[in-house]
Amino acid sequence: MGRTLTVIHALGLMLVVFSAAYLMPLITALIYDQSEVFQDFLMAMLLTLTSGVLMWAVTYRYKGELSIRHGFLLVVVMWTGMPAFATLPLLMVLSELSFTDAYFETMSGITTTGATVLTGLDTLPSAINLWRHELNWLGGMGIIVLVVAILPLLGVGGRQLFKAETPGPMKDAALTPRIAETARNLWIVYVTITILCISSLKLAGMSWLDAVCHAFAAMGLGGFSTHDSSVGYFNSPLIEFLLMVFMLIAVINFATHFVVLRNRSIAAYRSDPEALSSLGVILASCVGIAFFLWWQGVYPEFLTALRHASFNLVSIATSSGFASVDYAQWPIFAPLWMMLLTATVASAGSTGGGIKMIRTLVLIKQAGREFVKLLHPAAVNPMKIGGQVIPNSVVFSVLGFIFLYFMVIASLTFVLLISGLDFISALTAVLASLNNCGPGLGVVGPASNYQGLTDFQTWVCTFAMLIGRLEIFTVLILFTPQFWRR
Amino acid sequence: MKILILGAGQVGSNVAESLVSEANDITVIDSDGVKLALLQERLDLRTLVGNASSPSVLEQAGINDTDMLLAVTQSDEVNMVACKLAASLYNTPTRIARIRSTDYLTRPELFNKDNFCVDFSICPEQILTDYISKLIEFPEALQVLQFAQGKASLVAVRAFTGGPLVGNPLSFLHSHMPHVDARVAAIFRKNSPLIPEGDTVVEEGDEIFFIAASKNIREVLKEMRRMDRPTRRVMIVGGGNIGRRLARALEQDYQVKLIEFNKKACNKLAGELAKTLVLNGDGTDEKLLQQESVDEVDVFCALTNDDENNIMSSLLAKQAGARKVIALINRSAYVDLVQGGKIDIALSPAQVTIGSLLAYVRQGDVAEVHSLRRGAAEALELVVHGDRKSSRVVGRRIDEIDLPKGATIGAVVRGDEVIMGHHDTRIEAEDHVIVFVVNKAMVKKVEKLFQVNLGFF
Numbered sequence A: 001m002g003r004t005l006t007v008i009h010a011l012g013l014m015l016v017v018f019s020a021a022y023l024m025p026l027i028t029a030l031i032y033d034q035s036e037v038f039q040d041f042l043m044a045m046l047l048t049l050t051s052g053v054l055m056w057a058v059t060y061r062y063k064g065e066l067s068i069r070h071g072f073l074l075v076v077v078m079w080t081g082m083p084a085f086a087t088l089p090l091l092m093v094l095s096e097l098s099f100t101d102a103y104f105e106t107m108s109g110i111t112t113t114g115a116t117v118l119t120g121l122d123t124l125p126s127a128i129n130l131w132r133h134e135l136n137w138l139g140g141m142g143i144i145v146l147v148v149a150i151l152p153l154l155g156v157g158g159r160q161l162f163k164a165e166t167p168g169p170m171k172d173a174a175l176t177p178r179i180a181e182t183a184r185n186l187w188i189v190y191v192t193i194t195i196l197c198i199s200s201l202k203l204a205g206m207s208w209l210d211a212v213c214h215a216f217a218a219m220g221l222g223g224f225s226t227h228d229s230s231v232g233y234f235n236s237p238l239i240e241f242l243l244m245v246f247m248l249i250a251v252i253n254f255a256t257h258f259v260v261l262r263n264r265s266i267a268a269y270r271s272d273p274e275a276l277s278s279l280g281v282i283l284a285s286c287v288g289i290a291f292f293l294w295w296q297g298v299y300p301e302f303l304t305a306l307r308h309a310s311f312n313l314v315s316i317a318t319s320s321g322f323a324s325v326d327y328a329q330w331p332i333f334a335p336l337w338m339m340l341l342t343a344t345v346a347s348a349g350s351t352g353g354g355i356k357m358i359r360t361l362v363l364i365k366q367a368g369r370e371f372v373k374l375l376h377p378a379a380v381n382p383m384k385i386g387g388q389v390i391p392n393s394v395v396f397s398v399l400g401f402i403f404l405y406f407m408v409i410a411s412l413t414f415v416l417l418i419s420g421l422d423f424i425s426a427l428t429a430v431l432a433s434l435n436n437c438g439p440g441l442g443v444v445g446p447a448s449n450y451q452g453l454t455d456f457q458t459w460v461c462t463f464a465m466l467i468g469r470l471e472i473f474t475v476l477i478l479f480t481p482q483f484w485r486r
Numbered sequence B: 001m002k003i004l005i006l007g008a009g010q011v012g013s014n015v016a017e018s019l020v021s022e023a024n025d026i027t028v029i030d031s032d033g034v035k036l037a038l039l040q041e042r043l044d045l046r047t048l049v050g051n052a053s054s055p056s057v058l059e060q061a062g063i064n065d066t067d068m069l070l071a072v073t074q075s076d077e078v079n080m081v082a083c084k085l086a087a088s089l090y091n092t093p094t095r096i097a098r099i100r101s102t103d104y105l106t107r108p109e110l111f112n113k114d115n116f117c118v119d120f121s122i123c124p125e126q127i128l129t130d131y132i133s134k135l136i137e138f139p140e141a142l143q144v145l146q147f148a149q150g151k152a153s154l155v156a157v158r159a160f161t162g163g164p165l166v167g168n169p170l171s172f173l174h175s176h177m178p179h180v181d182a183r184v185a186a187i188f189r190k191n192s193p194l195i196p197e198g199d200t201v202v203e204e205g206d207e208i209f210f211i212a213a214s215k216n217i218r219e220v221l222k223e224m225r226r227m228d229r230p231t232r233r234v235m236i237v238g239g240g241n242i243g244r245r246l247a248r249a250l251e252q253d254y255q256v257k258l259i260e261f262n263k264k265a266c267n268k269l270a271g272e273l274a275k276t277l278v279l280n281g282d283g284t285d286e287k288l289l290q291q292e293s294v295d296e297v298d299v300f301c302a303l304t305n306d307d308e309n310n311i312m313s314s315l316l317a318k319q320a321g322a323r324k325v326i327a328l329i330n331r332s333a334y335v336d337l338v339q340g341g342k343i344d345i346a347l348s349p350a351q352v353t354i355g356s357l358l359a360y361v362r363q364g365d366v367a368e369v370h371s372l373r374r375g376a377a378e379a380l381e382l383v384v385h386g387d388r389k390s391s392r393v394v395g396r397r398i399d400e401i402d403l404p405k406g407a408t409i410g411a412v413v414r415g416d417e418v419i420m421g422h423h424d425t426r427i428e429a430e431d432h433v434i435v436f437v438v439n440k441a442m443v444k445k446v447e448k449l450f451q452v453n454l455g456f457f
Helices: A002-031 A035-058 A068-093 A099-110 A126-141 A143-150 A158-165 A179-203 A208-219 A237-250 A254-263 A273-295 A302-317 A333-344 A357-375 A392-418 A423-434 A455-469 A473-479 B010-021 B033-042 B055-060 B076-090 B124-137 B171-176 B214-224 B241-250 B263-272 B286-291 B307-320 B332-338 B349-361 B440-450
Strands: A383-385 A388-390 B002-006 B025-030 B046-049 B068-071 B094-098 B120-122 B141-147 B152-158 B182-189 B192-194 B207-213 B233-237 B255-260 B277-280 B299-302 B324-328 B345-347 B366-372 B377-383 B407-414 B417-420 B432-437
Touching (some): A002 A143, A068 A143, A068 A455, A099 A126, A126 A179, A143 A179, A179 A208, A179 A237, A273 A302, A273 A333, A357 A392, A388 A392, A392 A423, A392 A455, A392 A473, B002 B010, B002 B076, B033 B046, B055 B076, B068 B349, B076 B094, B120 B349, B141 B214, B141 B377, B152 B214, B152 B432, B171 B214, B207 B214, B233 B241, B241 B255, B255 B263, B299 B307, B332 B345, B407 B440
Parallel strands (some): B002 B025, B025 B046, B094 B120, B324 B345
Antiparallel strands (some): A383 A388, B152 B207, B182 B192, B366 B377, B377 B432, B407 B417, B407 B432
16 A cells, blocks of 8 residues: 555656646747636646645655556556646636547647547637647657656656656667666757757748647647648648658657767667668658559649658658648558558657557568578577667567557457447557557548547547557556556 | 797697797796696797786796797787786887787777787787688689788689690790789699799699789689689588688678587677578588588588587588588698598698788798798798898899799789789889798798898998
8 A cells, every 4th residue: 555655646746747737838828818718727737736746745654666566557647647637728618528528639649649539729729729739749758757857856766667658669778877867868859859840840931839839749749730621721841841850850769869969970870770660661651652642643743642642641650640631532552551650660769659660670570580490490590670689588578569469459449340430440540549640541530530439439549549658568567467466 | 039928729839839940939828737738748948837917927937038929818908918018017029919809909009009019919810711711702722812911812723624724834824814914933743842934834633823913813713723603602610709700701792601509609699690690500410511501502611619520510511512611620630631632621720820920020021921731831921121232132133033942933012013023023122022932941041032131220
């Protein structure tokens, strides 16, 4: 029991930090002179802050080191609790919104999924829009990483939490000797690139609010937009190009960006096998899909085809989920190929979702190893990625992860089918939620949104987003008997 | 010359043996008394048991009046420290260290006067690896030795029917390929040397040594024998220092399979090597060899530490149909036994690597020494200094130089240019002259001839 209270203690502290996130929409509300919205946000902030302080103070006696088990518990509780608190302003400002939909929206924000149940985005109060996008941005690098970064004396097992939240199979890449230092550096890189993104979008002709919002969504690979027609609203090749560039930056491991900035040399990109494979696959797919669309006559001009194919493909593949056209109308091969890329191309340590490039590489190499083993039974053939030997234990954990991943897709798809959704919508809704991508096809396609789903279906998708962001194991471990056995 | 050798391992004892025979005073230090006792039994030298990097031990071994320190222990670090000590405390004039780790070798500033004071570093494994790589590049050759940083090469090849030169006099070589300059330095017929003249007729089975610019090797080889198809598949047995280096050097250009017995070593090798297929097993296991299609292998190299295993596995490979087999054999008795039989090339590591050390011990400015025919003959690269007065070589035509019988000037390297040694070629100062000596007894005379007379300084 004492340990559980320790979790609550740490949770309280994190909520206190999280309540600072309300400052941005508060300022926005002031700037745009929306006093009612301002009051609502202030209320929400105070509620969050008070709950946090209360939790922290009441359990102060139990302050202490967290065990591995409770680290998992804290991460999951935090990732379910935060979106719950984040719904407060939505519920207060948009009175007709149900809790289910509000929770879906905030979960979609913080897991960087970017799927929405709201329509009339263009007319929402600016503060609400900014709030949604800020959630995208915070969730991208990870709120716990942030807390570990700014509160090194948190008294919680920082490294454990860091590992539980950061995606990827191998999490021991130590950039700096101290985990707090590592976390801080990652956030500094993240903030720097985001500021670059905001300024370039502003220069490209967006308003300040749009620039900030879209930069947040692009860097977090979330994909929220302030407009119902998403990026299509701007109809500007320059903006599409800039967003593409920053999405491609965000899909690379931020640790690699950090090394590049620290060494002032791009050598680190060249030796990052994930970055190379991701960019290679995305580029090849862009050109391929553009040719396909042009050949199929969807766009009469190749350049137009290339523009729309590359923006939407990059957006979906990187798991952002912006759209500039209704790509669901394209021949089915193209959108399905994009959904497949979503699942695979993001790097570990990036803000993207899916099974991650490193796991894809491990799987491909493992298949190659099996072939070699059949031909040369005596061969000693360790798995090597980028010249580094990957221990077999990692290979096994990747195989385990992939198995769970596909089991989750299959079972959640069945659940949605039982609830009455059609096959394409069910499958793509699960894929898009689990990979934190956003739009699927069919009912949940880029032209519509998740509003059409029943409450039950919405909860299923919400759950898929959560386990997708925390990479399945972290969440599902709470449902195993071993976890609760002393 | 007083020489102090640190380390009585394979390299140390081989060097000691060669140097003793060249009338030097040798002291050997090693921490293993048994090894030293064995060495002392065979050779006329002094030994001392102790730590090679300890000043008191070095003093006891007489480092104060030593002319040359040869640090060839197993450990790079001990060798470097010993050189540093010799330079800082005892002013030893020449310090040579065996350095194996590329980590050190890629940072040459470590070895300069301000740091570890290593005058020359040698890496026997690398020399051996380079040597074998050349044999794999030219599978027709018996030996490929490089001079003047690889600009000129001395190649040994056995003449076979199919080569245009076979059955013709040597002068035919020039008329048959006028654009390529090459010179036959020596011919061994039934193991006895012939002095090659323009009218010497090449017979099948002759072992021919020729010198040519490195880029022309293949064309000259074509004259001597029918060419094989170029090497594509290489199989190496033994993943020790040599096998590993060789695999790494070859894996980009050839299909390489490496067989290693030790499972742990296999894992390490497989991690280090990018393209090589590492196999865990016994090189003498004919089932494994067959399963890995040894019959399609172009060059098979047995490079383990064990002579008997190397001989057996290369015999098995040859039997199974490998095109060319190379065996690494340490014991010289075995080398004589095996060479010329079923095994195409019996490599004696001592013979291959000793040359690089001998170059430092010799009198005069000797840039390169290669032992040939198991030490019976020798090829030297000498740098010529002085002028017409102080030197007996400079400014003279080759036929004016008083070379002992059995020694021939094969080629002259002047800057980047490789000039073949014709009777009217004139030697200039700072030329690198490649001299082929059929009998080692004449080496001293040749060296003396090239030395600058006293009074030059």
